[in-house]
Amino acid sequence: MRVGLGSLPAEPGGENEDFAATAPGAAVLLDGAGTSGAETGCKHGVAWFSATLGGLLLSTITAHPHRSLAACLADSIQVVRSLHEDTCDLTCRAGPTSTVVAVRAGAGVLQHLVLGDSSLLLARKDGKTTVVTDRRLDDVGKRLRGPVDALPTGSPEHAVALAEYRDTLTSLRNRPGGFWIAGPDPQAAGHALTGAVPLESLSSLTLLSDGASRLVDRFELTTWQETLAVLNSSGPDELIRRVREAEAGDPAGRRWPRGKARDDATVLHWVLS
Structure with a gap:
């Protein structure tokens, strides 16, 4: 292992x-x-x-x-x-x-x-x-995050839209039709x-x-x-x-709209043979 x-x-x-x-x-x-x-x-x-x-x-x-x-x-x-x-x-x-x-x-x-x-x-x-x-979170997010993705990541306007998006998202957590x-x-x-x-x-x-x-x-x-x-x-x-x-290379999220310009990143790679 x-x-x-x-x-x-x-x-x-x-x-x-x-x-x-x-x-x-x-x-x-x-x-x-x-x-x-x-x-x-x-x-x-x-x-x-x-x-x-x-x-x-x-x-x-x-x-x-x-x-x-x-x-x-x-x-x-x-x-x-x-x-x-x-x-x-x-x-x-x-x-x-x-x-x-x-x-x-x-x-x-x-x-x-x-x-x-x-x-x-x-x-x-x-x-x-x-x-x-598990794409259920992504599927729900795509329906909701248009206003977030239209704004530069890190801007005050983006922060407000992101907070509203997250609030709506949490209301769909762990329930049918949500994620x-x-x-x-x-x-x-x-x-x-x-x-x-x-x-x-x-x-x-x-x-x-x-x-x-x-x-x-x-x-x-x-x-x-x-x-x-x-x-x-x-x-x-x-x-x-x-x-x-x-x-x-895209700190404002213009090329790749996203909630966080940078995110925690973790990789565990297990070689079997």
Whole structure:
């Protein structure tokens, strides 16, 4: 098991709300989210939520290899809830949430789970790639973010439009017709995308937060095959460097409209053979 891990916060020295970790035969990646500047109801913060949930999930999926990944995620969400429901207002719509990607190898199979807009890149020995991404958040966002994308990223007007967009988005969180993400409700785990692939068919797998995958799926500057070549030759840090280079070339978001000029970026690349 050879694993490369790279992660950078959106701003140098800033808090990184992504979390990624690995154990023998398993890995997780979470991309924490909250509503910047809004009252979250939680005294701990987004980074605490994603790191706490991620650590518990990794422990649970390795300690209980016969339980489904969705059941392990539901259990982990419930435990995190119990850790702060007496001190925090978990009914607050702007409270911390997180995407989740989890994988576990065993009995000749790789099981995977994806909840939210982080991605899992599966590279097969025959040279083909498959990307698993939960697009429900993107689908909802496309219907709502026109006013945001029309304004320069970082401008006062953009900040106002972004706050309104995020407020509307949170009203559609974890409900039919909206999108699903890890938060205070364990039932969200049951809406994750799950699957299994024969281990013998895979050469590698890669977990990416959307701050890292944007080079492909938002900026469209490269393909997944080319991304895989970079990871195999130079590792996650080089991929993140290229993301930062692209972001620096479009700081106002005119070429690539986006909520954040820069985002936390995390890549976990696991080479199987």
